[in-house]
Amino acid sequence: MLPALTGDEARHSAALTAAIAAEIAAAGGWLSFERFMELALYAPGLGYYSAGSHKIGAGGDFTTAPEMSDLFSGCVARQCAEVLAASGGDILELGAGSGRMAEAILTALAAHGPLPEHYSILEVSADLAERQRARLEALPASLRARVRWLTGLPSGFRGVMLANEVADALPCRRFVVRGGRVRELGVVAGPSGALGEAESDAAPALAQQIGRLEAELGAALPEGYVSEVCLRADAWVASLAHALESGALLLFDYGLPRRHYYHSERATGTLHCHFRQLVHDDPYVNVGVQDITAWVDFTRLALAGTGAGLSLGGFTTQAAFLLATGLEAAVAEAPSDVERARRAGEARRLVMPEEMGEAFKVLALTRAIAQPLSGFALQDLSHLL
């Protein structure tokens, strides 16, 4: 059972649910899941990411790797340093959450170099951008001066683009295989205004994608099979690729190569919700006060990048990436035994297969950089994409 909402949360959720129900009515009674997820997460002033709930980190709804430990950001910083040494330029972080990774990366690069000219943040949530500003205000002035918030992608970007757990937050489509056909799952409102799921004919773009997917897999998906497709990821990665003149795009997230993602036994999809550190699978409750997310089809991201002219720089597990970028040394060089024990505990959570080590992956897409990225030196699973 999920914990009860506070009075404010209940009012907030009721207001967003009513706004979504109104859009469903205006659309003729049915809304695609993609549009529902967009409203639930990003409706101005009311969506989960647009409004003020605590969201990320201890005391929030979920914890990400950079929130769990600065060891993660230290490893990412070492990978950034390698690219910046080769290409110069900036770091651009997409969807920077609380700003903790930005703070940790700048602090690490101030100590070991090279610092980026700018650390830019592109954030769709005004609420989170405000929190990032408040946090990064505390950086030393020489570092703070490098941080800026962008309202759109720059052109001719040189350096490193980073996105941790952003692709999983892009609104996705849902489908079910029924009577041998693809049906799209969407959202309807009942007489009381409560939201629920209903099937409709699949949008042509979705039906086409599933047709292609089945051809790639060499088999039809089984009857009753439910899953997700994030069509928006294509345009998102392509836009980043077009902005990247030289350097690397590093995407960190939970997900799988396509063949594993759409395995016939993964028959109920990957969609899940986060509320006060609990994970569940009902996106129609707590609307606007819980996170909704789906796993990432990394083959889709890789194809979108290579289709836009980028090279595949590597694909591996979070564990292999962190171990290849100096995680063990960062634990060993702790200044005291107590600190070493603390770091060792955090490192375990980041790399153990039953924690974040295997489910989370890292994909690198590059342009105009010659040397291989050391994050993929221990293990490169690109052949699985």
Ligand SMILES: C[S@@+](CC[C@H](N)C(=O)[O-])C[C@H]1O[C@@H](n2cnc3c(N)ncnc32)[C@H](O)[C@@H]1O
């Ligand atoms: C799950 S949170 C991850 C936050 C942070 N990167 C971390 O790891 O703690 C998703 C973040 O992506 C942002 N976001 C979602 N879609 C985005 C987009 N298209 N461009 C930039 N940021 C986006 C959200 O506002 C939020 O900051």
